[in-house]
Amino acid sequence: MSWQAYVDDQLVATGKITKAAILGKQGGVWAASSGYNLSQAEQDAVVKTAFTQPDQVRANGITLNGFKFMTLRADADEVIGRKGERGVFIIPTNQAILVAEYDAPTSAGEANVVVAKLADYLKSVNY
Template sequence: MSWQEYVDVQLLSTGNIQRAAIIGQAGGVWASSAGYTLSPQEQQAVLRVFTDPSAAQASGVRLAGKKFFAVQVDDQHLYGKQGAGGCTIVKTTQAVIIGEYDPPTQGPEANLVVEKLGDYLRSVGY
């Protein structure tokens, strides 16, 4: 399966994730949903979340120009909110999965989708 298929099939087709990307921990976007663009600065900020979770807790994270407040963050996950929507960011062995959701999807529904893909990628060494 290509990285784009992971975004399209495992994330977007669930209906619980509206925008998504997979970025490499060494840099670069591996795949993203149509029109979803993370600037190089946003990509670096996402990667820093996992080395300094307290900074993300204090100032949130920007994705494709939108600021999300960190509801929960640690060295493996960030759950963020913006209005009634939010984001789920999960670190794997070599990548970071980013998923954004809009109402009526709730955080736990979106978190489950992104976490499931994260668990799978970790299980196969990615």
């Protein structure tokens, strides 16, 4: 399965995720949903800062595709952001980082299950 298929079929097609991307831990966008363009600074914030400097992410929030989320949680396992009706889950795997946004009426719990399930699968196959 291509990386784009993971974004399209395993995340966005569930109806629980509105926008998503898979970033490589060494940098670069492996796949992204249509119109979801993360700037280089936004990619760097996810890849280089989100999991190594969680205090900074908690203090400053995280901006994705030009939209700034308030950080609710930032640790080695997950970054969770929210603003208004929108939210984001950022979950690292062995070689990649999943970024998945959701919007009302989807709840955080519904979105988290979708993203965590894909992250667990990718970890199980060493990605």
